[in-house]
Amino acid sequence: MKNLSLRLKMTIWYSVSLLIVMSLMYTTIHFVLHETMMKNAESIVKAYSAQASSYIEAENGTVKLDENMLETKEEIFFNIYDSANKAAYTNGVPDALSDIAPNFDKTRVITIEGMNWILYDQKFEEDDVSIGWIRSVKSLNYIDETLKNLLFIFLCLCPVFLAITLLIGYFLVRRTLQPIDKITTTARMIGRGDLSKRLNMTDTGDEIGRLGATFDEMIERLDTAFQAEQQFAADASHELRTPVTVISAYAENALSDDTTTDEYTRAMEIIFKESRKMSATISSLLMLTRGDQHKYQPNLEWIDLGQLVDDVSDEMETPAEQKGVSISVLPHSSQYMMLDQTLITNLLLNILENAVKYSNSGGEIKVSLSKENACVVLKIQDNGIGISKEDLPKVFNRFFRAEHTGEKEGTGLGLAIAKWIVDLHQGEISIDSTLSVGTTVMVNLPIR
Amino acid sequence: MRVLLVEDNGPLQRIIEKRLSEEGYSTDSSSDGDEGAGFACAYDYDLAILDIMLPKVSGLEILKMIKKRNPLTPVLLLTAKDSVVDKVAGLDAGADDYLVKPFAFDELLARVRALMRRQTDVEGSSLSIADLTMDLLARKVQRGSKEITLTVKEFALLEYMLRNKQRILTRSQIADHVWNYSFDSGTNIVDVYIRYLRRKIDSDESQKLIHTIRGVGYILKEEA
Numbered sequence: 001m002k003n004l005s006l007r008l009k010m011t012i013w014y015s016v017s018l019l020i021v022m023s024l025m026y027t028t029i030h031f032v033l034h035e036t037m038m039k040n041a042e043s044i045v046k047a048y049s050a051q052a053s054s055y056i057e058a059e060n061g062t063v064k065l066d067e068n069m070l071e072t073k074e075e076i077f078f079n080i081y082d083s084a085n086k087a088a089y090t091n092g093v094p095d096a097l098s099d100i101a102p103n104f105d106k107t108r109v110i111t112i113e114g115m116n117w118i119l120y121d122q123k124f125e126e127d128d129v130s131i132g133w134i135r136s137v138k139s140l141n142y143i144d145e146t147l148k149n150l151l152f153i154f155l156c157l158c159p160v161f162l163a164i165t166l167l168i169g170y171f172l173v174r175r176t177l178q179p180i181d182k183i184t185t186t187a188r189m190i191g192r193g194d195l196s197k198r199l200n201m202t203d204t205g206d207e208i209g210r211l212g213a214t215f216d217e218m219i220e221r222l223d224t225a226f227q228a229e230q231q232f233a234a235d236a237s238h239e240l241r242t243p244v245t246v247i248s249a250y251a252e253n254a255l256s257d258d259t260t261t262d263e264y265t266r267a268m269e270i271i272f273k274e275s276r277k278m279s280a281t282i283s284s285l286l287m288l289t290r291g292d293q294h295k296y297q298p299n300l301e302w303i304d305l306g307q308l309v310d311d312v313s314d315e316m317e318t319p320a321e322q323k324g325v326s327i328s329v330l331p332h333s334s335q336y337m338m339l340d341q342t343l344i345t346n347l348l349l350n351i352l353e354n355a356v357k358y359s360n361s362g363g364e365i366k367v368s369l370s371k372e373n374a375c376v377v378l379k380i381q382d383n384g385i386g387i388s389k390e391d392l393p394k395v396f397n398r399f400f401r402a403e404h405t406g407e408k409e410g411t412g413l414g415l416a417i418a419k420w421i422v423d424l425h426q427g428e429i430s431i432d433s434t435l436s437v438g439t440t441v442m443v444n445l446p447i448r
Numbered sequence: 449m450r451v452l453l454v455e456d457n458g459p460l461q462r463i464i465e466k467r468l469s470e471e472g473y474s475t476d477s478s479s480d481g482d483e484g485a486g487f488a489c490a491y492d493y494d495l496a497i498l499d500i501m502l503p504k505v506s507g508l509e510i511l512k513m514i515k516k517r518n519p520l521t522p523v524l525l526l527t528a529k530d531s532v533v534d535k536v537a538g539l540d541a542g543a544d545d546y547l548v549k550p551f552a553f554d555e556l557l558a559r560v561r562a563l564m565r566r567q568t569d570v571e572g573s574s575l576s577i578a579d580l581t582m583d584l585l586a587r588k589v590q591r592g593s594k595e596i597t598l599t600v601k602e603f604a605l606l607e608y609m610l611r612n613k614q615r616i617l618t619r620s621q622i623a624d625h626v627w628n629y630s631f632d633s634g635t636n637i638v639d640v641y642i643r644y645l646r647r648k649i650d651s652d653e654s655q656k657l658i659h660t661i662r663g664v665g666y667i668l669k670e671e672a
Contacts, residue, residue, distance in 0.1 A: 297466060314643065315636060341601055349640065
């Protein structure tokens with residue numbers, strides 16, 4: 001039973017239950033039919049007996065029979081006995097039944113030579129004196145015949161019904177289970193590494209439909225994660241290869257014989273700049289990798305976030321001014337909480353550097369800090385170039401840079417690191433932005 | 449102060465790293481000799497703590513690399529065996545001190561402090577400039593009679609500057625000695641930390657101690 005397919009198992013269960021139900025039905029019908037027919041036979045015999053007694057008269061101690069009684073209906077046979085129990089008249093009653101002692105006013109079933117008979121004895125009385133009695137007999141053969149027929153019909157029809165239901169059941173089960181076979185096949189394919197496969201089952205709204213939909217969602221997430229991983233590896237090697245290419249090109253050029261001092265200096269400047277860029281990318285990658293492996297142990301200290309916000313904003317004022325951008329910190333109170341000072345400084349620098357980078361000349365950056373319930377909310381709002389709707393969900397992705405930003409400096413990892421830092425502090429970071437209107441970065445940090 | 453730690457026992461490595469970072473040392477730690485050697489060649493460490501038995505490249509090999517790069521870098525060897533041969537080999541190769549496992553962390557930290565002291569010709573356990581004093585053992589800083597509370601990193605930055613007072617320190621020097629490899633020296637985190645420190649030690653004082661050398665870095669000095 002264990003190794004049978006679900007389809008076969010269900011079919012077998014199905015047939016066994018059907019067989020039980022049909023047998024129960026047969027038994028019930030058999031019993032009810034038998035009872036009804038027996039009752040019917042009893043009432044016929046009794047009625048005949050009663051009718052017969054009205055045709056009989058006693059004359060001088062002998063029983064006189066009316067001729068009409070000879071017309072027996074309903075295949076009823078009878079014997080008439082006188083008061084000395086001697087048969088005065090017989091009409092078709094088998095001898096074996098004539099000799100049985102009387103038992104008045106009770107129907108009895110007697111079996112003779114395999115045949116069932118119903119027997120009924122009734123006394124005749126005139127002026128309270130017994131003058132004899134009548135025994136009415138009816139064969140019950142027809143009941144046995146009927147019940148035999150019923151059994152025959154049942155035995156004939158049962159296999160036919162069973163076969164039909166089995167066939168229908170088998171196909172129904174197959175139809176129901178077909179999607180599961182499909183799921184198995186697809187899962188096998190996905191197991192071999194093809195994550196692009198989907199079940200794409202029509203939404204039937206039933207259990208199987210829901211299973212299919214859930215399965216597809218799961219594969220979708222896996223696929224996205226896998227693709228992101230591959231994309232990350234590809235992006236990382238690209239980000240590192242580009243500065244290496246620039247460095248080797250300039251170094252090769254500088255090494256040629258006819259290089260002037262000016263060209264040397266220029267080449268060295270570019271090599272220096274590119275190597276700094278590489279170093280920044282590598283540091284950021286290492287930081288994120290350590291974060292991914294949960295190797296980073298934050299150094300939490302009781303620090304005033306308000307002070308950090310003020311200091312970092314002050315620090316960013318010079319580069320902002322050079323771009324014609326102003327930074328204003330709205331008045332706020334001290335917010336002491338457990339923070340990793342280096343990481344939070346990094347976070348603030350990251351967000352503010354982005355705000356300055358993507359602001360136009362004359363732009364304004366507003367920094368606010370407030371306490372809401374058990375959280376400190378930091379808001380950094382600019383009126384710079386903004387982020388398009390399509391790009392907004394991707395800004396926290398590693399190496400993501402929006403297309404319209406052009407050649408801006410940066411590793412493309414800043415916001416990914418910002419998100420990691422906020423996550424490490426069990427906070428939340430979100431970005432709200434409208435293209436060419438501005439961007440608002442919101443950081444929620446729980447006070448612990 | 450930037451410390452290189454190469455120890456192949458994972459839990460031991462993590463706990464030493466944690467203790468060192470609590471003391472304000474920025475630590476680059478590695479569990480195999482190969483990676484450790486890579487670190488040793490890339491940075492000028494203020495101190496190295498090396499296990500002798502390491503996979504791929506032995507602690508003694510790394511020790512030689514460090515001493516070749518800078519003979520003054522103090523190296524503390526960790527050895528599992530209390531064997532004279534090992535100690536002699538280590539000390540002959542240029543190690544400044546050794547510690548036999550198992551050891552108490554307090555002893556490890558004390559030896560680290562002692563080695564640092566030897567390197568910077570500082571006597572005792574305190575550093576000072578003008579009326580600013582730093583007690584390395586109690587981890588306390590005072591300006592005049594006023595006690596100053598510093599975070600771990602602010603303390604580490606001030607300690608590094610005190611050990612190198614009267615000397616111009618570039619941003620990348622500071623970044624390399626106060627933070628570990630996962631912090632990019634290209635960002636202006638150094639400038640922000642100098643700002644944090646200035647607010648705490650210089651803002652209310654007439655005599656400023658931290659000075660900016662435009663385009664180069666910072667210097668901690670008493671103005672004549």
